[in-house]
Amino acid sequence: MLQLLQEIAARSSEWVELRYHVRRLKRISVRNGRLEESSTLRLAGVGVRALVDGVFGFSSTTDLSEEGIARAVSEAQGAARTSASAKREKIAPFPRVSLATGEFAVQTDDPLDAHPLTEKLELVMKIDQMVRGESEMIVSSAVSYSELQDEKVIVTSDGAAAHVIDAKPDFRVLAVAQKGGDQAMGMDSAGVSGGYADLFATRSPEEMADNAVRLAVEQLQAEYAAGEVATVVLDPGLVGVLSHEAIGHTVEADLVRGGAITSGKIGTQVASELVTLCDSGPSEFIPHAAGELLVDDEGVRTGRTVIIDHGVLRSYLHSRESAAHFGVEPTGNARAFEYSDEPIIRMRNTYIEPGTSSRDEIIADVKRGYYLQGLGGGGQADSNAEFMFGVREAHEIIDGKIGKMVRGVTISGNAFKVLKSVDAVADDFTWGLGAGHCGKGQLAKVDAGGPHLRCVVTIGGRQQ
């Protein structure tokens, strides 16, 4: 396939990018002992992006013959040519950059295919049963496993020739507890890039079941929080969510040009000096981050992009096009989810670097506040960095000690204001956003994480 794509690309006088992508997806999901899905999906196709007269055209085909792919190339070039007269801002020819060649494969000692689907099915059934058996208050359970296995060949007419092999499994557990008419949800999940054993390296499936059950049950005994502005200690999961959702999207160069709040702010202080925020293709600190990406879908090798360096905004996240526009090197953030998607600017593994305090010290210095862990029940953020997230687990901190659980907690504010309020960053590190996907018109597997840190946020509870 590599040779065929190179031959077709070589025939084009205009810049063209061809991406062959075969995906195998497996999903198992069980609720309350009922198997809701056990399925496989095969996708094979070639996505073609052409640049003609300063405009992109994209087409995709499932016809993998030489003629089929060549037809897709002329369709993409035709679409670009047609748009050219209406497009105001033209894309300059890409500057030459060093592009990836060779094979790039995700590393693991325990490949997914070494474990038959029946083994995974049995595990999901077993954990689902375990969740319902752990407490009489549990009225509903859901457990799911999914795995993506990808093979890509990425060829561009200016030199990329990469063969990419990737595998990303994830596992989720959900429990619903009920007492009287009151219900509460508890969940835990894991997602990695790698193999089967890597998925359960930090927590076993049984531990995830315990966590979900404990959370659901304890919330029913907790009181609702009151709304206030408070000092909080965020766990690595929430630090990751804040970094990805509330900061990360505002530094995606396409959104910057669309009017995001970070526009024109490079070189300015946007956060506390304690904050260094990055987005990396490789897995930093801890291996197998779910957003691991060695080569992006434009054939650019990835690395570690420092977005905020000790509080100062240093870089946006770029594709080749946006990098050329801003006059910087591409950062390897162009990603396409399926063969029929064109590469767009996406995050990979977004995190805040560990600091020097210990987690316990950070908590011990809080007179009155909250210890908040994990994203629960979703949330949202805008291009002006205003965010609102549900918190999975919240405890009061009183006189430096973690106290009773409170429920229904949301946090909100402006993410940059929150980062300016950071006055302590711990020396630990965890990835925490591995399961599931980030959506931006198309999906992407991402991860996010960091250390514990202390800051000030608006707590939304219930106004009585």
Place this chain on the structure above:
Amino acid sequence: MNSEKLIDLCTDALDRTKRSGADGVEVYGEAMRTITVVIEKNDLQVSRAQKETMLGVRAFSGGRVGFASTNDPATIDEACADAVTLAKASPTDENNVLPQCGPNEYVSGIYDPASEGFKVEDAIEQAVKMLDIARSIDRRLILGDGEFSVHIGRRALVNSNGVSWEEPESLFVYFALATARDGEKVSNMDYQFDATRSAAAIDVEPITRRACENALGSLGAEKGVSFNGQVILSPNAAQSLFASLILFQANAKNVLRGMSRWKDMLGSSVASDLISVIDDGRLPNGVGTSSFDREGVAHKRTTLIEGGNLTSFMHNTYTAAALGMENTGHAAGSARSVPGIGPSNFEILPGNKSKDELIAEIDKGVLVTRFSGRADPVSGDFSGVAKGGYLIENGRISRPISGTLIAGNAFDALKSLSGVSSERERVFSLTLPYLRLEGISVTAG
């Protein structure tokens, strides 16, 4: 895969799956041609042409079921074999059955033959029109995102009980996401969309105008006030807070999962008597209209809530069998996954007061045009930011407000709501009125 022979492809895959050892088989095929023109940063970004045929195979064996799908003609045999292998590895469940064969009554109005001639150039023209409208309204506006897309294709379904359908469809979808920027001031993003089945009915102007005006409206926004009281939700905000909640509770899968609060409430009051909700899969020209559902059951009109009383859940074949109720033809989803449950054309029926009359009766309140936050479908608790919020004082809208948090419980709010507007807006396949809520916690951000 050639879409002209979609039903033949499905029938062929059905035979192969039977030969692999299945005692029941369903094959669903979708062959779709798509043109998409993307707007970004106030300019055309990219145009896309795609064509794909996807087959989804469900194999049954002694009450066990497995599913496989593929877009690759070279792997149809593997997919058929996968489905049977997965079925044989799965636990038995007597409710794993296929629907029986019924009469094929086809709807009209979901396929416009003129759409076949719709070209990339035509789609680009519509996208350019959206950009021109935004530019003509105010120079501070940015269409950060937008899209005009065309979907033309066929769906086919066959099963081993003799069910056999095939129907063409066409759909034009367009949305605009507008932001306004004035020096340091950045407005909230406002998102609006619409869709139509017929090429002649395409009209991108109303949604573009609405997104732009809402973005401009939130530009001068200042801090609001804190109180506990009345809130008016726009159709867009009503969709986030209530349509999703109702769809979750009325979904028979959630009833079976024990997650629906309404699981034992058929015939009981679940909402204010001002609220009636229907779902009509055969709505003329509806965005969600088609003749048959994801399992080949004929679509129909279902009343979910009548005068506040829960009258029906939404079922597919599995949930109908498991709960011993009538199948309402709500199997939903693509050929890529097992049939789920979903609405077709969901409507909250209009009330008898205009939106302005609802506002006129409020001394102090907030109008929310977009809700950004979380709404927990299990507990009903919601809390989030009113995007594009406006303060209502003495019966009229006084000024835009920013960062205002609203919180409450959607189950309680649905029961205590005090107004449903006579005017409605379409939010994709949903048609919704303005709703006036009581006792909502409003906190100035």
